[in-house]
Amino acid sequence: MRWLFSLLLLALLGAVQALSYTGGRLLVVLEEQSEREKYSVFLEDLAARGFHTTVDSPKSDKLSLFRHGERAYDHVILLPGKSKGLGPALTATQFLDFMKKEGNVLVALSSDHATPTAVQSLLLELDIHVPSDKGALVVDHFNYDSNSAAEKHDVLLLPYPKPLRPDVKNYFAGEGFIAVPRAIGQTLGNESPLIEPILRAPCTAYSYNPKDEADAVEDPFATGEQLSIVSSMQAHNSARLTVLGAAEMLQNGWFAEKATLNGKAIKTANRDFAQKLTAWTFKETGVLKIGKLFHYLDEGVSKKLNTSLAIPENNPKIYRVKQDVAFQVEISEYQGDHLAPYFPAPGDSVQLEFSMLSPFHRLNLTPISQTANSTIFGVSFKTPDQHGIFNFRINYRRPFLTNVDEKRQVTVRHFAHDEWPRSWQISGAWVWIGGIWVTVVGWVAFVAVWLYSAPTEKSVKKTQ
């Protein structure tokens, strides 16, 4: 019996292993089932990582992103097809609703096929712009593959992307070159803080439509690093959408192809990059989880940090102004199949806000200890000289990391009347304390003399 149980447990563990943080139901929308062979390695890789893949055509009647008002799938891959419409089940609104329910979408575009109108309006909604005319593609006369595109220069060989900023973690780093055949370049709007480029075109690239008859390209769609070949959008609820400019990148033909860059023979690393891209999009990487969150009075004898996670969160509901308070939070990062301690990129730090409408404190949290699968961040501070309803808040939003917004509300009260220092404890008050007591003693002496002197006066008067 026991071995049966352990076997079951093992099987369960196997099912759980290397799965996305949010779930494994994956829908691959592919119009031509005959094209499935081209993506077989990519789909097998996904299945090997624990995704339950459903391949369906947009023309299928049963196809729906929702069932009973809930997501029917956790993730969607949209591969390009011949038809310009995607049908009533896959409209831009459906995709947005899917993302509102925290579903992740990978949209692959191809310059061989027209971009469906649903996808165009979806991208427009997210402030990602693609060229409107069919056939526009990115060319580069310096970084092309001279094996397959010696004439047209439309197969780009690009190194792995560098970190977006020095203080942002790079989830797409690697060694080698990525082949980008016939990509649709995107430009990203400046208004949205939610969109980030993953892979930019090199500065010598530009977008152009080979069907244009003109010899020289005039007024190109975009040039240089303005062009994003792979771009991403992470909504406030951390739903992710990735736009891949070249669906061909995912095909078997480019996963480990020999290519020549400027006369140097190389091997493309598309398989690895596709793995990293889908891992990020489908929340296998870059997922943060908040564990226990403590705050406590840090005054008097027990002035040491509490690093034990065994005790439950029994945080006080009320503090007083000008009290020393310690705060601790446990943050984990999901890495493929397990939660690991999270460390921010160098130059970045998780911050705690102690806020009432606006923050009165905004403090960097420092890692104070570490458990097997989380880092414990902590900071101590003094509550401000302002009473009211305050929040301990961690609002941590970084590119490529899921958004963290945790709050704990506390009351900060003013001093009770018996908590003020007594007058004699303040040396500055001694003069005036002296003033009062000199007055009182003088008054007592005066009363004594007055009473003592009264009869003599009377006797004097009597004698008169």
Add this chain to the structure above:
Amino acid sequence: MAPKSRHPEKSATASSSTPAKSSSKGGHVDAHEIVHGVWSKYVDKTPQRVKLLDSFMAFLVVVGALQFIYCCLVGNFPFNAFLSGFSATVGQFVLTASLRMQTNPENKAEFESISHERAFADFVFGSLILHFFCINFIN
């Protein structure tokens, strides 16, 4: 009894006013002599209890002034302490001034209905309340 005691006083004031007038008419009297004259008359003619009141009030003025000067020089950090210390002296001064008005034989006509004992009892009661408040306020 009272009129008797008042009589010499009146005569004293009358006699003191006449030389003052004559001196102002003469125009050449030493300032020192005037001060000396005023002082000696005060010492001679004022009843002992009024002198006692006056000396207590002078003491209060000195204590209050010292506190105020200290506050101006050093600052009013525990402001409630300054307020209660200073107002203790000021309040005591006011109460003592009232007692002086009510018990001064010169004001006999105005405070006919209030005996000296009653005035003194009011003074003691008021002072005790004042001290109680000041000590509470300074915390």
